[in-house]
Amino acid sequence: MNLKRAFFGNGRDVARKNGWELTEKSLERSYADGGKECLITGPPGTGKSTLMLRFAMQLLDNEYVIWRGRDTESYHYLDNWEEKVLIHHHINDEVDIFQITEDSRVKSDLNKKSYKDIKHLVSNFEKGVLNVVYTPTTYKVSSKLIETIESTNTLTFSDKEKNTKNNNLFWFEFFDYYLTLDYAKWTSIFIDEADDLFPATFKGIAYRILERFTTNFKDYRKSWISLYCGVHNSFDLDYHIVGKFQYYIYLKAASVPNSRDIDKSVIKRLKKGEYLIENGNFGFQSFKKLKVRDYLIRASIRTIKHPEEEQEESKIPISSNHGFKDKVIAKYYQDKDSTQCLAYLQQIYANNEITKRYYYKLIREFFEFLKKEYDIDTSLKELHTCYENKLITTKYMLNLKTKILVN
Numbered sequence: 001m002n003l004k005r006a007f008f009g010n011g012r013d014v015a016r017k018n019g020w021e022l023t024e025k026s027l028e029r030s031y032a033d034g035g036k037e038c039l040i041t042g043p044p045g046t047g048k049s050t051l052m053l054r055f056a057m058q059l060l061d062n063e064y065v066i067w068r069g070r071d072t073e074s075y076h077y078l079d080n081w082e083e084k085v086l087i088h089h090h091i092n093d094e095v096d097i098f099q100i101t102e103d104s105r106v107k108s109d110l111n112k113k114s115y116k117d118i119k120h121l122v123s124n125f126e127k128g129v130l131n132v133v134y135t136p137t138t139y140k141v142s143s144k145l146i147e148t149i150e151s152t153n154t155l156t157f158s159d160k161e162k163n164t165k166n167n168n169l170f171w172f173e174f175f176d177y178y179l180t181l182d183y184a185k186w187t188s189i190f191i192d193e194a195d196d197l198f199p200a201t202f203k204g205i206a207y208r209i210l211e212r213f214t215t216n217f218k219d220y221r222k223s224w225i226s227l228y229c230g231v232h233n234s235f236d237l238d239y240h241i242v243g244k245f246q247y248y249i250y251l252k253a254a255s256v257p258n259s260r261d262i263d264k265s266v267i268k269r270l271k272k273g274e275y276l277i278e279n280g281n282f283g284f285q286s287f288k289k290l291k292v293r294d295y296l297i298r299a300s301i302r303t304i305k306h307p308e309e310e311q312e313e314s315k316i317p318i319s320s321n322h323g324f325k326d327k328v329i330a331k332y333y334q335d336k337d338s339t340q341c342l343a344y345l346q347q348i349y350a351n352n353e354i355t356k357r358y359y360y361k362l363i364r365e366f367f368e369f370l371k372k373e374y375d376i377d378t379s380l381k382e383l384h385t386c387y388e389n390k391l392i393t394t395k396y397m398l399n400l401k402t403k404i405l406v407n
Contacts, residue, residue, distance in 0.1 A: 018283025019276070026247045026277070027058055029186055035226035037217070037244065039194075040275075041234050042251025047273060048230035049074040050290050051249070052190050055228060056130060060084070063186035064125045068171070069134035069299060070193065073097070076297045077290035078130075086129040087112040088121060090136035094302045099295045108297070118177045125187075135170040137303045141205065145173055149208045161205040168197050172209045175220060184224045194229035195236040202238065214240040221246075250276045338382035341366060342391040363392065364400060371404055379404050 026038050038055075040048050053075060056065050067075065069088075075081055076099070089095040091114045099106045111129075115121035125131050141164050150156055171191075178187070191197060202210050220227065233255045234242055243259045252270040256262045260278070267276060274286045342363065349359040371379040380401065387397040 012284070015282070015284045018281060019285035020283070022247065022277045022279060022281065022283050023285055025279075027055060029063070029224075029226075035186075035188075035221040035224050036246055037221060037227045038229070038247040038249060039234065039242070039245040040228065040230045040249040040251070041232070041254040041256075042275075043232055043253050046251035046253070047275075047287065047289075048232075048251060049192055050077065051251075051275065051287055052192060052228055052230050053078060053290060054287055056188070056190055059188050060128055060130065062127070063188055064127060065130055066125070066187060066189045067130050067132045068189070068191045068197075069095075069132045071299050071301070073132075073297045073299060074192070075130055075132065076293055076295075079291060082108055082110055084130050085110055085132055086126055087132050087134070088124060089114055089134045089301070090139075091116050092303060093134065093137050094304050095134050096300045098298050098300060100298055101295045118174055121174075122177065122181075133174075134299065134301055135167040137167060137301055138165070139167040139170045140165050141169055141209070142173060145176065145209065146205070149205070149212060152212070153208060155208075157205050164205050166206060169206060169209055171197055172213050175213060175216070175225070178223055178225055179216065179219055181223075186224045186226075188226040188228065190228045190230075192230045194231045195233075198229075198237045198241050200236060200238050210238055211240065214238070214244060217241070217244045247277060247279045250278075338366075338370070338386055339389045339391060342386050342389075346391065360396065363396075364403070367400055367404060376404060 026036050028036075040051060042048050056067065057078065059065050075085055078084055087095055087097065087110050089112065095112065097108045097110055099108055113124045115124055121133065141162070143162075146157060146162055198210060198213075229245075231237060234257045235255055242257050248257070248260060248262075250256065250262070250267045250270070252267070252272055252274065254267050256264050256267060262276070262278060262282070270276065270284075271286075273289070274284060276282060276284055345359060345362055345366075348354055349356065354362070367379050367383060370382055383392075383397060383400055383404070386392055387394070392400070
């Protein structure tokens, strides 16, 4: 069917039927076809997010539906959205969702789950809800992924590149993880503003990670993963990925990739709320707006613990009081010599039984014990004795002295 004739002539009814059938196929799941990939393009305000949310709602009850979390969100347009949204955030972060009006800022009471790693995240997903995933604020590309890319491409990244911090790259490891699962689960992933993840401007290690993703693109579909991406302009995406999708949806005045044989004049004539869908064949369809709200929502994402702190704490022996504090105090009762106590602490720290962070914590608690058990003068005297024996630094001595005098 000629596209212009279908749009302007008496073939429009047939084209609308085709549009409905193609839309249904893009959301249909079968073991033979696997997952589906769909790229939705259109200028701001033409309804990309609305269409993606409508698609997501059709899939909620039958599979796991993942929504990429962003600072400014649109899922509040859904009916009963506070019941349908499940927030996932990293264990080192806190996420709050606020309803913003002209004169108020109210925190929404949403269900939340925290995750430690990607495996934990995937196990937390639920059916029947929109699983909104916020990536770790302190995410750094894993050494495992770096080694894989270096091995595959026979190259070596610099230390600076290996320490690349870009939380959007978290999603590539997320996709990779699905290919390693011992089981398969139908999963649809919705990525609005997809040029954040697949930009045409990536360089260095980020470019290589994106290159690996595009190479594995067909394998995600075979692993029952579906991907729905929204973007203002397809030219903002890396050209490698643009041609990988099965279905293309164009909203009013959308850009058309050079690889697609679509008359751009027809796209310009679309009305708001209409779209053209094609996968070699084509059709038209329309969609309704979601409920208009008198507020917008924004996510507040904060780091509450850095990975370095978590790593340090993980070394601390697990017990009610780790045992060491009691041993230090018992030693003081026996010897009445603080230098012997701190020498003991230095020894267990040198043996890697405790972390540096916990080592200094025990020192502080020891002098708090002296102050409480005896008096300030005794605490200060023992503190200076330890300092003179070079068991603590000048900076830490002054810090402890201030705590003893003030508290």
